[in-house]
Amino acid sequence: MPRLLRSLWLTLILALLYMPILSVVLASLANTRYMRFPHRTWSVGAYTDTFSQQETLTLHLVSLKVALCVTLFSVILGALGAMAFARYDWRGRSIYQKAVVLPIFFPQPVLGLALLMFYSALGIPPSWKTAIFAHMVWILPIVTLVISIRLFGYDPAQEDAARDLGASRWQVLREVTLPHLAPGLISGGLFAFLLSWSNLPLSIFTTGADTTLPEWLFSRVATNYAPVVSAIAVIGTFASVILGVLVLLGLRLSRARAG
Amino acid sequence: MSPGRTGYLFALPVALFLLAGFATPIGIVAWYSLMEPRTFALTAETTLTNYRAAFTEGYGPPFFWSITGAVATTLACALLAWPTAKMLHQLAGRGAAVLTGLIAVPIFVSESVRLFGMSLFLMPGGGILAGSLRALFDVNIGTVLNTKLGVFLGMVYVHFPFMLFPLLLGVALIPQDRRDAARDLGASRWQILREVELPLAMPGLIIGALLTFVLCVGANAEAAILGGQAISVVTRAIEQRFSYAQDWPMGAALTMLVVAVTALVVFPALARIDLNKLIRR
Amino acid sequence: MIAADLSMTQDSRPVLGQAALSLQGLSRSFGSLQALSSVSLDIEEGEFFTIVGPSGSGKTTLLRILAGLDQPTEGQLLLRGRDITRLAPNKRPTAMVFQSLALFDHRTVGENVGFALKMRGIAKAKRDARARELLELVRLGAEYFDKPVTQCSGGERQRVALARVLASEPEILFFDEPLSALDYRLRKTLEVELRALQKRTGRTFVYITHSLEEAMVMSDRIGIMRDGQLVQVGSPAEIYGRPDSRFVASFMGEVNILKVAEGRLPELDLPLPGTPDGYVVLRPEALRLEEGTETGAPGFAARVAEVFRLGSRVQLHLESPAGLMIAELPAETQIRPGATARVSFAPEAAHWVAE
Structure with missing residues (x-):
């Protein structure tokens, strides 16, 4: 009986989590101007329309540029930051650890606004480039944490052993430290990409004239139920779901190797 | 090079970045909030006019709704996530990993998409739920869209995973033998929860609650997409100061008040947690 | 006196001639794995009963069933005649000291000890007083009351765990190898103390361990487990002197086991008249050695491969026609590796087992 209850509960939770996403998919499969479910005729017209529009490409390109840059910079900085977070024991580490996680516990729209004023005070016009910086303020701490989790399972004596066996500092890094860190870097990178790709609250205030995918969707959904909006949402989401599955496989892989 | 020195050097890039990207902007907002209303320059003359206005000119309701909403959402998420986390923890092996993965995926789907989906689902008349019910059972239902309840459901929906995952870490901190020992010593199910499980899982619960609360205090997409005109949240009020009213100092003062509320909750809670212990698992 | 102030509940008063705990055909399977098969046993009132077995023999499963943390797939468990199988x-009026001790690290020593009383809704002042008493009883002293458990040493944690189970005033105490993680000397001290505590309180103790040595020191009776079955039950002297299988004999330590067929030991080519087919167990100290190979009493020739001086005695590894054999001689014996010797033993020292 408890087993049955457990299955029921978990199924219910999953159903509720996926119902809205499924709703977007269902809504996209129509060619009517207004939402009337169940559709009288089912159609993939919205998708062909979407692919023929220049705007679709532009939106995805802006989101992609931002997400790729955020990923690259966050992984590099995050790897260094994680070494200080988990690898070395130094005076001030516990303060550093708490300072690093602080931006995660900060309301994102408020952070976006603060950054907007910051750019304005410095005289920098907001664009997709400033959005990269803004995303990183929230995402870099997360990436640092993800890489740190990997580093906590690391015995630094391995480095001493390698040195003892005649490896140079550079060889130690290449042969011992980086291979151990690699799964953490990969999952950290995927986290960075996905969180940047789907971010709405920071983008709204910091992209200026450029528009990312979530921003565009946000501006349309309140006013317009055209199937094209659903179709673009499905395409953007599908890309991120595939990456989401990859991130979890990557994590499992790294855990399997650690274990 | 001593490990202490090396650690310090490794910490430097991230520390400098956060100083520039996190501390400085908040400092600038703080400074803006002390400027004369409706000015755009940062001068040396400061005033508390904006803060006075914040307490007297009807900004109470947005603050009230944001904080009430955040508390209610945090509680609801905790109540839903606790049994879920325990069940996921009990499930061993491949099934649990796949299930946990499936629950994690929506985190990486944009808020705007998920909330859009929710509004499509809840729409009256031709919405997914209402339309299906009418077509299948010939039942006509109303909608919670554009009501406070709708916003609340959206908040719970969006933030549930943020509560669940820290809680999973927390639940993993409860060794089964402590539960067995408590039961053996005469504790009832409820006593085990209160005396053993909750205290041991506390770090995860605190992190989850903090994350949920803070994200909810700043949330405005839920109210915008699901709430219609039903509710005004504080982030929306701040945004309006910046855009329509062109009153940056006022917006900055309201922002600082949100920062203060956040800090009041985050700092004491974070001080109680040993991050190393939680992450090392 | 602790025995006097541990009150007993009305319905479970000891009855003369009735077992404190009666195990009747307890079985437990996990899927296709039979962890426990039909274990039957009566544990007497006030007895220190130890279950010994190698890891995987089912002893922990058995103890968890006795404590109610697991349920048998078949069989019954009676506490003073009352069926408690599904309780x-x-x-249950029983309490267990866990292998990991399972102390509540988020609580102080005093809160750990008073836990069971708190669960029964006993007022704080009363349970604190009781906890202090118990801390004295386990020789920790009341000054440990406010100490966090995390700051206690291994031995102190043992004592906290012991005080914690005593607080619930259990009729029967279970122990799941609680001493296995301690160093040798501390373990020896605690074994003696535990035995003394059991005598003083008059409670029934059921202890499991994989160390027969530990069991010998403390127990009134020992049950040996193998592959989910109880293979022999008896006093320490009985188990040591008259093991009823090769398994039990080898579990007792290093012994020589030889095959018997048609009244002979075929491996050594020695007669052993009147002994049925099966095996004989020869303790190392039962072997006698004479240097050289000249024939005397019936025996066999062997070469001394290794000599280990163990303080009070000398252990020899012998290369015999039956393979490696072990002999133990008094410490003053002078013999070198490489020597050849004639080995003999008194026929009555050979203990026969069927399998």
């Missing part, structure tokens, strides 16, 4: 652990 929840928090409803």
